[in-house]
Amino acid sequence: MLPLLIKARLMTTAMAGWTAAAAPVPLPTGQVALMHEARSVAPVPVPLYDENLHVFATVEIDHLGNSDEETTKEIRHLFRCRVTNRERPIARKSLLMLKDVAEQYEGRTIEFVSVYRVQRGESITSPHRDGRAIDFRIRGVQLRTIRDYLWRKYTEVGIGWYPSEQFIHMDTRPTLHDTAWTFLKGKNRYKPYWSELARKPPPPVVHARRPGA
Numbered sequence: 001m002l003p004l005l006i007k008a009r010l011m012t013t014a015m016a017g018w019t020a021a022a023a024p025v026p027l028p029t030g031q032v033a034l035m036h037e038a039r040s041v042a043p044v045p046v047p048l049y050d051e052n053l054h055v056f057a058t059v060e061i062d063h064l065g066n067s068d069e070e071t072t073k074e075i076r077h078l079f080r081c082r083v084t085n086r087e088r089p090i091a092r093k094s095l096l097m098l099k100d101v102a103e104q105y106e107g108r109t110i111e112f113v114s115v116y117r118v119q120r121g122e123s124i125t126s127p128h129r130d131g132r133a134i135d136f137r138i139r140g141v142q143l144r145t146i147r148d149y150l151w152r153k154y155t156e157v158g159i160g161w162y163p164s165e166q167f168i169h170m171d172t173r174p175t176l177h178d179t180a181w182t183f184l185k186g187k188n189r190y191k192p193y194w195s196e197l198a199r200k201p202p203p204p205v206v207h208a209r210r211p212g213a
């Protein structure tokens with residue numbers, strides 16, 4: 001059975017379509033827009049899979065990266081340090097990005113590899129230690145597609161591509177400059193080619209002239 005919230009969301013979407021298409025008197029566009037808006041601020045289900053412990057869970061996160069109290073606790077527990085079992089709050093902006101990824105690749109599960117890390121040896125400046133970083137992959141979606149999507153859309157972030165290990169690292173770093181890297185043969189390679197390509201503005205559209213025009 002679908003959770004109530006998802007059902008409500010589906011209904012809102014269906015209604016918005018129906019009202020616009022089938023209402024005998026056209027509805028004021030504002031009213032339809034309002035319904036769409038209600039949908040976009042509603043919490044979104046984020047399907048997760050813990051690739052270490054082989055556990056599935058779906059959490060709901062809203063457009064600000066917030067969840068209800070119970071879900072917030074569940075997220076802390078799911079994303080706990082694998083070595084020490086310690087938990088800490090996960091940065092709201094990082095959760096907001098996670099929710100965005102879930103929406104962008106709707107219907108797919110986000111397989112997380114590592115989130116909070118506080119064990120000895122984890123660097124003092126590591127965004128994992130701070131609960132700001134999430135390492136993940138999505139089966140059936142190319143890593144480079146997710147990588148470019150995030151890098152193009154967000155600033156004040158760190159995006160790392162780990163092609164051999166098959167995951168994307170994403171972190172939020174307010175007030176720090178953006179950093180992109182490829183992890184290859186045991187080393188981070190900063191400012192990789194893809195980071196420049198992904199943020200390049202698209203070329204202007206040139207309309208071909210009709211012959212004789």
Ligand SMILES: [Zn+2]
Nearest residue numbers: 133134135169
């Ligand atoms: Zn990482």
